[in-house]
Amino acid sequence: xxxxxxxxxxxxxxxxxxxxxxxxxxxxxxxxxxxxxxxxxxxxxxxxxxxxxxxxxxxxxxxxxxxxxxxxxxxxxxxxxxxxxxxxxxxxxxxxxxxxxxxxxxxxxxxxxxxxxxxxxxxxxxxxxxxxxxxxxxxxxxxxxxxxxxxxxxxxxxxxxxxxxxxxxxxxxxxxxxxxxxxxxxxxxxxxxxxxxxxxxxxxxxxxxxxxxxxxxxxxxxxxxxxxxxxxxxxxxxxxxxxxxxxxxxxxxxxxxxxxxxxxxxxxxxxxxxxxxxxxxxxxxxxxxxxxxxxxxxxx
Numbered sequence: 001x002x003x004x005x006x007x008x009x010x011x012x013x014x015x016x017x018x019x020x021x022x023x024x025x026x027x028x029x030x031x032x033x034x035x036x037x038x039x040x041x042x043x044x045x046x047x048x049x050x051x052x053x054x055x056x057x058x059x060x061x062x063x064x065x066x067x068x069x070x071x072x073x074x075x076x077x078x079x080x081x082x083x084x085x086x087x088x089x090x091x092x093x094x095x096x097x098x099x100x101x102x103x104x105x106x107x108x109x110x111x112x113x114x115x116x117x118x119x120x121x122x123x124x125x126x127x128x129x130x131x132x133x134x135x136x137x138x139x140x141x142x143x144x145x146x147x148x149x150x151x152x153x154x155x156x157x158x159x160x161x162x163x164x165x166x167x168x169x170x171x172x173x174x175x176x177x178x179x180x181x182x183x184x185x186x187x188x189x190x191x192x193x194x195x196x197x198x199x200x201x202x203x204x205x206x207x208x209x210x211x212x213x214x215x216x217x218x219x220x221x222x223x224x225x226x227x228x229x230x231x232x233x234x235x236x237x238x239x240x241x242x243x244x245x246x247x248x249x250x251x252x253x254x255x256x257x258x259x260x261x262x263x264x265x266x267x268x269x270x271x272x273x274x275x276x277x278x279x280x281x282x283x284x285x286x287x288x289x290x291x292x293x294x295x296x297x298x299x300x
Contacts, residue, residue, distance in 0.1 A: 072241035074111035076232030100124030105143030108150035269298035
C-alpha cells in the first residue's frame with residue numbers, strides 16, 4: 001500500500017489516540033478492542049479488519065462518528081473447511097466408522113458453513129443444516145458430529161453468545177462429537193467441560209476458546225484435538241483477507257491501487273491437524289505466539 005499511502009506499522013498494544021492522531025485509516029486484526037478509547041479525536045475514517053468477524057470493533061461508535069468499517073468475511077472459508085475435514089477424518093477413526101456412515105450437523109451455513117457442507121458432501125456424509133439462532137431446532141441434535149460456524153453476536157435479535165450451553169449439550173445424543181472453529185464464546189466452557197467429564201459427548205475438537213488468549217488450559221486434557229484459533233489461518237486465507245481489505249481501502253478513498261496478490265492455492269499433501277494439536281499442547285501458554293507464527297503443515 002506504500003505507493004499510495006504513508007504507512008505506519010504498529011503492534012496492537014501501541015495503537016492509541018496518540019499514535020493514530022494523524023491517520024486516516026486503520027487496518028487491524030482481532031487481538032484487542034477498538035472503539036472510543038483508541039479512535040475518538042483521531043482522523044480515522046476507515047477501519048479494515050483482516051478477519052471474518054468484527055466483534056472487536058465498536059460498530060456503534062463507528063456509525064455515530066462516520067467511520068466506515070470493512071471485514072474480510074469469507075476470506076478464510078476454505079482454510080476453516082480444510083481444518084474441519086481433517087477433524088472429521090480423525091473423528092471417524094476414533095468412532096470406528098467411515099464418514100459416509102456418519103451424520104454431520106452444521107450450525108451456521110454462511111460462507112464457512114457452506115464450504116464445510118461441500119466438503120462433507122464429497123465424503124458422502126448425511127447432513128443436517130441449521131442457520132441459528134433463527135432456526136435452531138431439535139433436528140440438528142440427531143447428528144453424530146455437530147460443528148459450529150456462527151459469528152459471535154452478544155446482543156440484538158439473534159444472539160449467539162453461549163449458544164452451545166448446558167441445554168444445547170443436553171439435547172445431543174449420547175456419544176455425539178462437538179467441533180468449535182467459530183468463535184470461542186459461542187460455546188460455554190463450563191457446559192462443555194461438564195458434557196465431556198460426564199462422557200455424554202464422545203469427544204471434542206476445539207480451535208476457538210473463551211477468553212483468548214488466556215484460555216482455561218484445564219480443558220485441554222478433556223479435548224481430543226486442541227488448536228490455538230488457527231483453523232482459518234493458513235497462508236491462502238491470509239492473502240485473501242489482505243486483498244479484500246486492500247481493495248476496500250482503495251475503493252473507500254477512490255484510489256486505483258494496482259495491488260497484486262498471488263491467491264493461488266499452493267498446498268501439497270494432506271493437512272496434519274494432529275501436528276497442530278501436538279504443537280499447541282507443548283506450550284499452550286504461548287497461544288498468541290503460536291497463532292501469529294502459524295504455518296499449516298501438509299504431509300505427503
